[in-house]
Amino acid sequence: MAAFGKTHVHRRTDEGVVAAFVLLLLVALFSLLGLVVDGGTALGAHQAAEVEAEQAARAGAGAISVDALRSGYVEIDPAAAIAAAEQFTDIAGHPGTAVVSGGVVTVHVGYDVPTDILGIVGVDQLRVSAVASAVDVNGVSRGAQ
Numbered sequence: 001m002a003a004f005g006k007t008h009v010h011r012r013t014d015e016g017v018v019a020a021f022v023l024l025l026l027v028a029l030f031s032l033l034g035l036v037v038d039g040g041t042a043l044g045a046h047q048a049a050e051v052e053a054e055q056a057a058r059a060g061a062g063a064i065s066v067d068a069l070r071s072g073y074v075e076i077d078p079a080a081a082i083a084a085a086e087q088f089t090d091i092a093g094h095p096g097t098a099v100v101s102g103g104v105v106t107v108h109v110g111y112d113v114p115t116d117i118l119g120i121v122g123v124d125q126l127r128v129s130a131v132a133s134a135v136d137v138n139g140v141s142r143g144a145q
Contacts (some may be wrong), residue, residue: 027121034118042126045113049130052092053109057134060085060098060105064136076136081105106133 060081068075078100085098085107096109110129118126 030117030120034115034121034123038113038115038118038123038126041116042113042128045111045126046128046130049094049109049111049128050132052089052094053096053107053130053132054134056085056088056092056096056098056107056109057105057132059088060100060107061134061136074136076100076103076105104133104135106131 061076063077063080063084065075065077065080068077081100082098082105085105086096089096089098089107089109092109094109094111096107098105098107100106108129108131110127112125112127114125115123118124
């Protein structure tokens with residue numbers, strides 16, 4: 001007589017595979033939702049940074065050299081232009097940097113925007129930046145009527 005012991009039947013289940021798939025799917029969905037929501041926020045912040053950089057460059061370009069005006073021509077005062085442009089960015093809440101070269105004021109504004117949803121997948125902030133330039137336009141020439 002043969003001894004019959006308990007027979008072990010190994011059942012294969014896919015529960016672990018399904019759980020891993022659902023987890024992967026959830027991460028992908030949150031990432032996509034984060035790109036839409038936080039990407040929209042970053043796009044709006046980028047547009048605001050562009051406006052700030054443009055306005056700061058215009059403010060800097062308005063800093064005309066008094067000595068040049070007394071001599072009869074229009075020229076940007078580089079030190080005053082940089083100070084005016086950077087003061088504008090400070091007041092706007094996103095400090096930037098300004099340079100003057102060849103009568104052109106160029107302003108760079110850059111800052112980080114915190115994320116709402118992408119933080120779930122490890123992206124806590126998105127960087128936005130903008131660069132704009134401006135020149136002072138000589139609106140009236142001598143002898144104009």
